[in-house]
Amino acid sequence: MADTDTPTERSEGHVEAYQVVARRYRPQAFSELIGQEHVAKALTQAINSNRVGHAYLFTGARGVGKTSAARVLAKALNCVHGPTPTPCNECDVCLGIISGDDVDNIEIDAASNTGVDNIRDLRQNASVRASRCRYKIYIIDEVHMLSKSAFNALLKTLEEPPEHVKFIFATTEPEKIPITILSRCQRFDFAGIESSAIAKRLSQIANSENVEIDDEALAVLSIRAAGSMRDSQSLLEQLLASGGKKITASDVYTLLGVAPGERIGGLVESIVSRNAAAAIASLDEAIAGGADVGQLVDQLLGYFRDVMAIVVGCDTSQLRYVLPSQYEQTRDLGSRLGVHTVLAMIQVLDHTSSRMRGSLHTRTLAEMAVVRLAHLDDLDNLAAVVTELRTNTPAPGDAGVKKNISPPPVAAPPVSLASSLAPPPAPRAATPAAVDAPSNLGNRASHRVDPSAAPTRAAQVTLTDDSVKQAWKQVVANLGGMLEHQAEVARDVRLASDGSVVVTFAASDQFSRDMCDSPNNRPTLERALAQHLGRGVSLKFAIDQSVAVDTPTTAAAPSRPVSQRQLQSEVAERPFVAKAVELFAADPNRLRVVPPRQPRK
Template sequence: MSYRVFARKYRPQTFDEVVGQEHITRTLQNAISAGRVAQAYLFVGPRGIGKTSTARILAKALNCVNGPTATPCGVCDACKEIAEGRSLDVLEIDGASNNGVENIRELRDNAAYAPARGPFKVYLIDEVHMLSAGAFNALLKTLEEPPEHVKFIFATTEAQKVPATITSRCQRFDLRRIPTESISAHLQDIARKENITMEPAAADAIARAAEGGLRDAESMLDQSVAFCGDNISATDVMAVFGFTPREVIHSLLDHVLARDAAAALAVIAGQAEAGRDLSRLLADLISLIRDELVAGVVGASSAPREKLLLLLDLFAETEARMRWATDKKLQFDVATIKAVHILDQASLDDVLTTLSALSRGESVPAAPVRQTPPAVPARPAPVAPAIPAAAAPPKLETAPAPAPISIPAPTPSAPTHETAPARQLPSEDLLLTKAEEREEKSIDASIAWENVARTYETSIKYRWLTKGVFALIEADSVLVQLPPSEAKELASFLGEMGRKDAEEKLSKALNRKLTLRIEIGEHLAVVEETPEPEPEPAPSPEVKASTPEPAAAVPQAPVGDPMDEFKNDPLIKKALEIFRGEIQTATK
């Protein structure tokens, strides 16, 4: 006789042998005893928890020679045939492979015939959710009003895919996952019957790994016997299935809560090198965090609840990503580092507790946490010398000094212009005094002129308005100079009475009546051509070297010329910066 696996050999044959489904078995026993058996039942639940076994027991209870009875004998021909799957009155149909309309039509036609041996003809359709929409529709009428001798039993793992029209015609029973303790006790019972010595810890490890599925646990027990023989230890079970010992899981959680990322990563690396299933390790870690949360609710754990909730959310998201990740260890490592980083951040409760302690004058125990990184105070030390290194900027402030140096230099080279040196000898004081007196007024006028130019932004006039050079502001007029290339546009603008409009806008911006004077820069060329002496190129390199700014054009003018003073005026330079303009030499 061929070997029969534990899942088939120890399959329940009576309602009392069904493990962990007392709420289902008791209801069915009472219905059979009271003669209130429905025409259709729907068994719903995950794999390996007894849906098909319960359906077979129900069929045996209906067709037993002593039945209908809540306790089928299991020795009569009807019971044996049903247990072996060869009964003509109990037809087991796989819904995944017989899901067409023609299959259901054949079933409906055969249902009209009387049963061969027992009082009932039972149709057991497994994975009924796999039937097509047409097959469900073909089954509706027969399911609602079947013959007196026909009973339907449906089993499915995905009840949401069964149409509501089918569910409403059935009595639905939801089978639950079997508790770990019940699975462990059942495995030890099988071990005793098979004369196998098994440690309780080994049975507990298999029961936890089965996740509520008794068939999975029995298959794992079969595999353990094949590996260990008649003596099954917890260590052997861990080695066979790659389970992680509980001590390792506790150690990993302790390292994370202690914010020791290196030690936590070392635990993960060690389990990966040992061939452990990291997905199972993460699932066990989540289960342990859940246990700690529950223990904290009842006061049996001192772990911070807020931290555990954060860890639970983080690792649950990681578990979902690890199902499709190619590198599971990478996901686990990143999640562990992130968990340590999250725990290292102070929570709102910690802040409130600290503030409350400080308000009462108590000492705050947070100091030791800050002592762990002593390298932090050492870092400001090298930063300190960087501050004197920034002494370079003060040198930039002394940059205006070359201006007075360059002014006396050309003084001996142009003795003919005596009035210019007289004006420029105290040039530094004069420029500073002018800047102080006219700075506020010139800035306001410059901003006002920029605003006036922006009002023409959508017009073609905006092009030369922005090229205009803000020259100076007097008591009742503002002078703006344009390059000769803009003469045509200026004439067109004045012809359209645009100057009046600009004057009104400028006067309104400065809150006083002003006249706009717009000139072409040809007179600049005349002034520049007046100097006949040629020693002027000599100071040009000196001035260029001392002023790398746009003032490079200044050396072209004579030293004592008023135009030189105009170009060197800080207000003019400021206007050039505001309007992004430049001073060009006009030629006749």
Template sequence: MDTNSPHYTVLARRFRPQTFDEVIGQQHVARALQNAIRHERVAHAYLFTGARGVGKTSMARILAKALNCPNVNDAVPCNNCDICQAISVGNDVDVLEIDGASNRGIDDIRQLRANVNVKSMRSRYKVYIIDEVHMLTTDAFNALLKTLEEPPPGVKFVFCTTEPEKLLDTILSRCQRFDFASIETQNIVERLAEIATAEGYEVAPEALELVARRAGGSMRDSQSLFDQVLAFAEDTITADDIHQLLGTATDDRLVALVDALVSRDRPSLVQLFDAALASGVQLTELTDQLLRYLRDLMLTATGAETTSLMSVSENHRDTLRRQAEDWGLPTIIAALQILTEARSQMNRVNYGRVLGELALIRISLLEDLRSIDAMLHAIQTKDERTDSIPSPRRIKSQDTAERPASANSAPTPPPVTEKKKLETEQKPEIPHQTAPPSRPKVKIKKGCEPELLTQLIETSDVRFQSHLRTASLAIFEPNGLELAFDTSYDFSRRFCEKNLDEIQRLACRLTGQSVAVRIAAPAESTSPQPKAPVAESRPRRSMEDVENIPFVRDLLSVFNAKVLQVQTLKAAEVASIPDLNSGAAAEVSGLSEPDGEESQDLPE
């Protein structure tokens, strides 16, 4: 068809599905609607949800034709009568297509309610198709509720939306909902091949696959993009034409870039990246392609061999498998996170190329995270085995405590050579066995409270150790431990009460038996506290008397100051004054009354 003709229509409209069978990828919806028409179980309202360009509005039109076509046969409209043709172009008087974004107010819904009672002009049903219905306001939805629940017998509603979560629950409960799935890439390729043949173009299969992958599961997007490709290229269309039009990189260039990342060849990586941008590849498109490539690598590393590829053709499946094995899943995930972060920032800055180069360099600096994970696991396993072996220092302390000491002679430290020899002789030999010996169990008996508390602190988690060190341990029968805290460590007591179950599990594991652990109640003073004696009032000392005190006189001369006010302090406040030397203390004591009153006159 001549694209320069004034009557030219885009591919998405000319090749729009006209029957249920022509809607690609939505067989489950087509089957349900056809069976409902055959058995006359058509609902009064339907809700079609799904991504853009997957056939929601087309399915709504086909449903309207199947309901109103006079020549319908087994729920299949004829598409030749005036009613079918008018519905196909959206001009039928009984099938009203409403844009929810433009008619979203309550006044528009009031007009709809007023017209809904008017009978159809020439068809069996009056069908309202409301596209982008989620754009209606809350008031408009509420105004539609009653009409939607009990419409006139000859009225059907079809709602189409890409965001069903924005609809009210009261609307959803009054509709039969059908979710439209994204269309598979292979189905889009087959449909584009049919369109190319009908238009008289020869298109390479690789080019069709590129267009289908770019559409992202939307048939309308693929047709719009393919229409642009047909206008750009000659009679024969290749994959290079698609890359040149879209500003994307070829599969071989993507493979070479990722090979440089896997081998950590930074000079080649930077050169390949610069050459791609110099050849006309758009930065954002290249970044998106690399993101999809890393996604394919991640799924390949997990063993999902049957998952369709989003970045390259199936011919590169073996290359992806090799790169995934060389790189490893942990490294691929880290690279994907770095590139995702860079891509999210590119739209907000004008130095996107720097961000892209930075992300690629950071990815090339990643080590083999698989080996790091293995090393950490080995270190953790080694620590667990070492923790179950008695410490040489502990064995030495126990042996020293058991050795009887002479009552007349004081213990003297052995010479350095003998000490080293003693530690060497007492160092335990770790037997070569698969299961190392476990820590000896501590028995609960009177007199072993300090040792039991020490073992409890050493084997506990770090967050418990500082709190347990402030406690004292007591044993009660049978097999019970009681932790007591001083009143100044009330925070530690409350922390241990909150985590009492963990402390009890630790005590059971330490002793090898069932142990009951409790926290002693905080000590409360039962004896009445003596009231402080009330100081007798006495006349305030004058400033002249205070200035004549030698200590005060020295202070005034050193700091070039003067006495402005005289204030009475209690004895406890005088005792708490820091850095008082003996001379100052003597002067302060000189201010006290002979009878030992608790208040003195001091300069402020």
């Protein structure tokens, strides 16, 4: 029975093998390297000026033309009419390189030849001159897969190869190549190919295959390829294999498992209109139509990326994911949302995409993201309101509306140990009515109350001993750490005749007075008292000499020795030590008491 459906042609018992699109339309000259014009120009000039190096490194993403450029360079060097930047592609050498059968142009897959023994064989063979070509050329693909010992074995040969040997390396991960190898090569970085260039090349291939293809289908294929010509050609190969003389956008959407552009536009419109129910319904329709949930989230992420580009002022040439028919809608959405809202939406979608990779509930996560986007606040208007509150001026769009918004009263914050040890503030102004307002006592600058705001308040406040004592107790309650302990041990607080507050300590506690009277702590206490008293005051510290340190006049009885544990317990019960233990979350049982060192006689 004759096989009438076979895609191959039979002649004299020979079956002609079918070649895929990516192989049949591989670039055969430097002028055909789409998107890599900078590499083609540099290599052409090197050949014309007779400055061809002995080792080249081609780096870039998959499918951008690294191996194709290496083969074109090999043909340019070994063509019977060369060296020439335009190989003939007709001589035996060029045809042998195209088919991969030439014995002097060796292609090695480093992924399957990673060992040092393979490189030793290469070094031995490299010393033998080419049989029929001008140069013996080694093209090593994915060279980063070589082992460390293989790289070391290649170093010397790569630095000083025989005159008839050329090396061309190709890799997608140049960071894995030792620097000793990189320094011996001329490096060329292959860029990702623009979507417009990919679409143009796919259109040429479709015309050569006598197949009609829609412009929208070309746009979707070029966007999905993400800069890789080989990926786009593989997708086109799938569409060609499905039969038919016309490829439509619907065919592409079905093949890729993505939603059509108008469906994505409707979903985005529901989100921007804050209609969560309609957004979920649009998402369900897209999934029911064959779209993959992960692809839908990626499409939304790319769509809002282009909206962001429009918002910040980019032109249509900077758009990467939306179709040409969606440019106007993208511009309208950008003007309605604003840059801050769009950035927040992109962050939500990116977070959702990351979570979906390791979850079994991808659809629920996608629906949750859509609802969250539909309920997202208008962050740009919020920023305008914050600006209005700060400047007390109408926000854009509220011209003529004068709002008088007073800031809420600021409560006095507790004074901490860190604030008590902060650098002293600037000197107090000469006017007694200018009172330091409370501050965070940290790195923030303190605020000063304008005397003109309340010119008679200080004069109306009458201070008494009871009021200053009560204020001192409140200040002590807000203090923390070392200063709190020193303030607590004050024996007396009273109002002096000159209006100052005098705090008296016992003669046995000279350290407490010095601690409160330090240049760092006195301003802190004065500001805190001013907050509670309603006016500025100055502090004075005194020693009560009537309560002197007990000095025995008679011979004291020999004291009983105190154990280390008893001494540790007594020290741990002291207020200052107890506060330090609380601040640093220390274990009191692990305190170590070190007695003072006795002075030398």
